[in-house]
Amino acid sequence: MADLQLTDGVPPEADDGVWLACIECGESFAPFDDVIYTCESCDGLLEARYADLPTFEDFEGEGDGVWRYRAALPFDEGVSLPEGNTPLHRVPRLEEETGVRSLRVKHEGMNPPGRSRTAG
Numbered sequence: 001m002a003d004l005q006l007t008d009g010v011p012p013e014a015d016d017g018v019w020l021a022c023i024e025c026g027e028s029f030a031p032f033d034d035v036i037y038t039c040e041s042c043d044g045l046l047e048a049r050y051a052d053l054p055t056f057e058d059f060e061g062e063g064d065g066v067w068r069y070r071a072a073l074p075f076d077e078g079v080s081l082p083e084g085n086t087p088l089h090r091v092p093r094l095e096e097e098t099g100v101r102s103l104r105v106k107h108e109g110m111n112p113p114g115r116s117r118t119a120g
């Protein structure tokens with residue numbers, strides 16, 4: 001798997017500090033030209049990469065549900081279902097075990113369709 005560290009620099013394909021990178025071979029693609037999910041070279045999956053990653057503090061008070069992460073998304077508006085507002089839980093023991101400075105986990109079962117609903 002390719003080394004996709006942020007210190008590798010921003011490739012020329014990046015648009016406003018955002019690009020797509022193959023998790024297998026590391027090839028970079030422009031993020032907004034076409035909707036693509038796999039690498040044209042090796043068929044590996046693509047992931048969004050950012051020149052400057054936002055921090056948890058960047059999301060404080062920035063809307064509701066998944067839209068509180070709007071600063072990390074490459075678009076201003078999107079389709080929304082009644083998702084979101086699942087809390088981020090701190091996990092101090094895992095932070096200590098893994099040596100990660102700030103680790104949070106989410107219980108995605110709280111999002112639809114994982115959340116059970118009572119018919120009214």
